[in-house]
Structure formats: C-alpha cells, structure tokens
Amino acid sequence: MLIIRARRVFDGRDLTAKRAVVVSGGKVVELLDDAPEHGDVRDLGDVTLLPGLVDTHVHLAFDASPDPVTALDREGLYDRMRAHARQQLAAGVTTVRDLGDRGYLALRLAGEMTDGPEILSAGAPITSVKGHCWFLGGEAEGVEGVRRAVRERAAKGAHAIKVMITGGEMTPGTHSHLNQFSQAEIDAAADEARRHGLPIAGHAHGGPGIAAAVAAGFDSVEHVTFLTADDVAPDPAIMAAMAANGVAASLTVGVTPGVTPPPRIAALIPKLFDSLRLLRSSGVTIVGGSDSGIGPPKPHGILTHGGEMLTVAGMTPVEILRAFTSDAARVCRIENRKGRIAPGFDADLLAVRGDPTTDHTALRETAAVFRNGASL
Numbered sequence: 001m002l003i004i005r006a007r008r009v010f011d012g013r014d015l016t017a018k019r020a021v022v023v024s025g026g027k028v029v030e031l032l033d034d035a036p037e038h039g040d041v042r043d044l045g046d047v048t049l050l051p052g053l054v055d056t057h058v059h060l061a062f063d064a065s066p067d068p069v070t071a072l073d074r075e076g077l078y079d080r081m082r083a084h085a086r087q088q089l090a091a092g093v094t095t096v097r098d099l100g101d102r103g104y105l106a107l108r109l110a111g112e113m114t115d116g117p118e119i120l121s122a123g124a125p126i127t128s129v130k131g132h133c134w135f136l137g138g139e140a141e142g143v144e145g146v147r148r149a150v151r152e153r154a155a156k157g158a159h160a161i162k163v164m165i166t167g168g169e170m171t172p173g174t175h176s177h178l179n180q181f182s183q184a185e186i187d188a189a190a191d192e193a194r195r196h197g198l199p200i201a202g203h204a205h206g207g208p209g210i211a212a213a214v215a216a217g218f219d220s221v222e223h224v225t226f227l228t229a230d231d232v233a234p235d236p237a238i239m240a241a242m243a244a245n246g247v248a249a250s251l252t253v254g255v256t257p258g259v260t261p262p263p264r265i266a267a268l269i270p271k272l273f274d275s276l277r278l279l280r281s282s283g284v285t286i287v288g289g290s291d292s293g294i295g296p297p298k299p300h301g302i303l304t305h306g307g308e309m310l311t312v313a314g315m316t317p318v319e320i321l322r323a324f325t326s327d328a329a330r331v332c333r334i335e336n337r338k339g340r341i342a343p344g345f346d347a348d349l350l351a352v353r354g355d356p357t358t359d360h361t362a363l364r365e366t367a368a369v370f371r372n373g374a375s376l
C-alpha cells in the first residue's frame with residue numbers, strides 16, 4: 001500500500017480538497033484529506049496530482065520525421081513503436097489510442113509491453129481503395145467489404161474501429177474535403193462496430209464527411225476542420241447534430257512550439273480558430289487527439305501542448321484537463337477504469353509542478369508519472 005501526497009489533487013473532473021491518494025494492487029483505493037503520519041508515504045511536494053492523460057489519437061508507427069510514411073518500411077518498426085510508446089508515458093500520457101498502424105503491431109505491443117502506457121488500437125484504418133493512408137493496409141470496398149474489415153479487426157481484438165471518411169493531407173491523390181465512402185458503407189461500418197461493442201472513430205475534414213459520421217452514429221469525429229477545397233466552412237447545423245447525438249470532436253491538438261504549419265493550412269488558421277470557437281459554443285464534447293507521429297511538429301507525448309488550441313476554442317483550464325482525462329476516457333469507452341482518480345480506478349497518475357487547473361501549460365512540468373501504481 002502506497003500513499004501519494006500532493007499539494008493539490010485534480011480527480012479528473014474537479015480540483016478536490018484531498019491531499020493524498022492511497023494506491024494498492026495497481027488501483028486507487030481511496031482519497032484522503034491528508035497523508036497519515038506513518039506508513040509508506042511518498043510526498044511529492046508542491047505538485048498537482050491528476051489522472052494520467054488519455055490521448056484519443058496517436059500513430060505509434062509514425063516516427064515524427066519529415067517523411068514518416070517512407071520510414072515505415074525501415075527495419076525495426078516494432079522497436080521504434082515501443083520507443084514511441086515510452087515517450088508518451090514519460091510525458092504523462094498513460095493511455096494512447098492508436099488510430100492507424102500497420103500489420104496489427106500496435107495491438108501486439110499492447111499485449112507485450114510491460115513498461116509503457118495502456119495502448120488501445122484500431123489496427124489499420126479502414127479506407128477506400130488508394131484512399132487516405134491506404135499504405136497502412138486497410139483498403140476496403142463496398143458495404144460487405146467494409147463490414148468484413150470491421151469484423152476482422154474485432155476478431156483480432158482491436159479496441160476501436162477507425163474509418164477514413166474523407167481524404168487527408170498526407171496522402172497524395174486524396175482530398176480532405178471529399179468523402180471516400182458512400183453513406184451506405186459508412187453506416188455499415190458503424191453498424192458492424194456496434195454489433196461488436198466497439199467504439200468507432202471517423203477521420204473527417206470536410207463538412208459532408210463530418211455529417212456522414214454523425215448520421216451513422218459514430219462515437220467521435222477526428223479533426224473536424226470543416227475544410228473545403230480552398231477554405232474553411234463551419235456548419236452550425238452539423239455541429240448542433242454532433243452535440244444532440246453525443247458525437248465527440250477529437251480535435252488535433254498539440255504542436256511543438258515554433259514549428260510553422262504547411263502554407264496551405266497556415267493561411268487558413270484564423271478561420272480554423274473561428275470554427276473551433278463555434279464548435280465549442282455549440283456544446284460538442286471536445287477531446288484531444290494529438291495525431292502524434294505524423295510529422296516534425298508532432299513528436300510522441302505532444303498532447304501536453306494541446307491546451308494552446310483548446311484555449312483558443314474558449315475552453316477553461318479545468319475543461320481542458322477534463323478533455324484530456326475523464327472525457328477522453330469516455331470517448332474511448334474506458335471510463336470505468338481510466339481518466340479519474342477514484343476508488344477502483346487504475347492508478348495511472350501524473351504529477352506536475354504548478355497548477356494546471358489555472359494554467360494548462362503546467363501540464364508540461366512533469367514531476368512524476370505512475371502507471372498501475374508504479375512510479376517510472
């Protein structure tokens with residue numbers, strides 16, 4: 001039995017009046033007003049203890065180099081993925097949801113790695129023939145082809161289903177604003193995921209793609225940029241439908257400071273920010289998916305920088321912390337064991353210097369990380 005003492009304890013929803021957390025067998029046993037005089041007490045001093053962060057969207061197979069796709073073919077992919085997972089954990093990201101790798105390596109890592117974060121894996125994203133990220137191996141065609149792809153992932157033990165509803169920036173020949181699947185195919189993917197009890201995430205930039213995911217009953221939409229061919233066109237009706245149907249927006253947040261985005265995106269940033277603010281005020285649940293690995297601005301563990309963009313969206317520091325802990329756990333359907341400091345929950349904990357409930361940048365001031373109650 002270990003007692004962890006901290007100046008402040010954020011339980012995944014709110015700052016509490018507690019000062020100590022009792023941990024045993026990898027789980028949180030209880031929260032105390034303060035640590036007792038005796039016993040196995042680890043006093044972390046002037047820190048805030050919070051649940052370990054949950055990143056809803058990473059790519060452990062991508063190495064954050066300028067050309068992560070070519071790098072996939074380099075020898076040693078599995079070992080690099082293990083290193084990337086360690087990097088996540090060191091930053092305090094105790095759960096990652098991998099939304100696109102190759103050959104079910106992230107799923108294998110989830111079963112084999114004992115010193116990393118909890119890994120949830122969707123396997124290769126389901127995409128159209130030569131569609132976005134086709135090189136990961138998840139091409140599918142037709143209603144029956146899409147259903148088969150979902151069933152294959154469920155049979156392998158995947159924790160989620162990921163569908164590339166629109167094209168994406170990193171795949172030449174695809175277009176972010178255009179749908180790659182018919183509504184019937186998108187509906188079939190969601191229906192099949194539901195049958196297998198799996199959450200389903202849809203990659204969608206353009207409004208029609210976001211709308212298609214909402215209509216099909218997806219759990220989350222990734223990116224949600226409302227990109228058109230050359231502009232940004234936020235649609236309040238689609239946002240209202242997301243909010244009404246409980247479809248979360250998994251926003252692509254967290255960028256290395258000082259790195260400039262590609263020119264096409266840079267020119268659109270003011271409009272993307274306006275769209276974020278509208279999304280926020282529409283009452284849509286917002287969580288953070290860093291998309292870590294996809295390029296130099298996105299090293300593994302970058303979620304701790306994600307508060308910058310969510311602040312722009314109008315979120316308070318406490319709302320940002322919820323987005324990165326309890327709300328993210330709910331979107332990944334692990335809210336019964338992750339994202340909270342509460343009795344019975346996994347003792348995945350992050351301690352940071354300062355107070356992230358008033359300043360999100362404190363998330364980067366890592367003081368300690370615990371995974372299943374064990375300190376790194």
Ligand SMILES: [Zn+2]
Nearest residue numbers: 057099100291
């Ligand atoms: Zn991604």
